[in-house]
Amino acid sequence: MRVLAIGTSYPKGPDDSTAPFVRSISHGLQDYGIEVHLLLPYHPDLDWPSGDPPVQLHTYPYVRRSWRRLHVWGYAGSLRSDVALRGEALAILPLAAASSLIHLQRLARRLKPALIHAHWLLPNAPLAAIVSRRTGIPLAISLHGSGAFMAERYRVLARAARFALRRASAVTACSRDLASRVEALGASAESVFVIPYGVDTAEFRPASESLRAKAKASLGAGPETFLVLAVGRLVAKKGFEFLIRAMPSLNGGHELPLLIIAGAGDLEQELRQLARSLQVSERVRFMGDTDRQRILELYRAADVLAVPSIHDAAGNVDGLPNVVLEGLASGLPIVASSIAGIPDVIQHEENGLLVPEQHPEALATALRRLASQPDFRQFLGQHGRQVAEESLNWSSITGRYAEVLRRAARGTTRA
Incomplete structure (x- = not known):
């Protein structure tokens, strides 16, 4: 099964700790027979010379590559103190949104995935929902926190989030608290699955x-x-x-x-x-x-x-x-x-x-x-x-993700 995912953050290289859970989920799904293509915003510090096999990375530009100061979309750089968009991010929002939508739709038509998987409720899920509606490809959304907060705070974003949630065949939340909040935003309880993040128990282990x-x-x-x-x-x-x-x-x-x-x-x-x-x-x-x-x-x-x-x-x-x-x-x-x-x-x-x-x-x-x-x-x-x-080991956690994504692709998540 092939999945086309879209995210705004990902480790920029092997030693970077930005959104490591997105990488762990994407890699772990491969063990369950799911081929993952992940669309990300371009960043000058993104350092995967050969990609990040087996995950296949795709990037979209939104400003000239030489305009380094304006590469603030995603990678934990868009929000000021995690409560509001930075001025630069607000300025390039229309460009980033348009570019991600265009590139996601192109990839969807070329790759013909069984499922579109949006990481973060905002900004990615509404854009993925538009592509899902245009192509007929089912949609799953994974919530990671800040997107739900922005939807709760701004009415126009709440409407965008509600559109995406109602389009989604499945929604995963990393906590029960987040699940209840997204249900209040419009997700049906039957489509919401609580799956915590996992951890690499070989990398992180007790010290003598x-x-x-x-x-x-x-x-x-x-x-x-x-x-x-x-x-x-x-x-x-x-x-x-x-x-x-x-x-x-x-x-x-x-x-x-x-x-x-x-x-x-x-x-x-x-x-x-x-x-x-x-x-x-x-x-x-x-x-x-x-x-x-x-x-x-x-x-x-x-x-x-x-x-x-x-x-x-x-x-x-x-x-x-x-x-x-x-x-x-x-x-x-x-x-x-x-x-x-x-x-x-x-x-x-x-x-x-x-x-x-x-x-x-x-x-x-x-x-x-x-x-x-x-x-x-x-x-x-x-x-x-x-x-x-x-x-909480990643193998068992990604197994739960794989089950939900397969069911979402078949349209059988709802009770």
């Missing part, structure tokens, strides 16, 4: 104590340092402000705890200033944009993963942060906000600790508990690894 000590040393930290890791773009919905606010009341062992924040984004200077104002800047280290290999090293160094996600001021929230799955597979205890898709995979006091969002004291209390109870940390980490191996 000696390896953890070595990884800590590479960061200039001693083996007894309680190291808290947070990973993600520096945008409001990641909640890093509240994690930094928790730091003044943390202490542990013979050395003060160290917070490592891996990621880049619009709020970096604001977060640095917050750490200085709270007099914890020496214990909060910003790693900036971090490649995949470095991320693996940071997981090895960490004693705990913190995921303080929030609903930001505009109401945006992550669907299911990939870092939660990576932390589980890495055998790390996790302290995370009890919102969105996080409670779908984190069971309180079984494989992590759940806390209210935007609550520095709750974060500090949970982290102090883990700092003082290494046996409990080990218990949570072992159970998290077990969950990742048994139910």
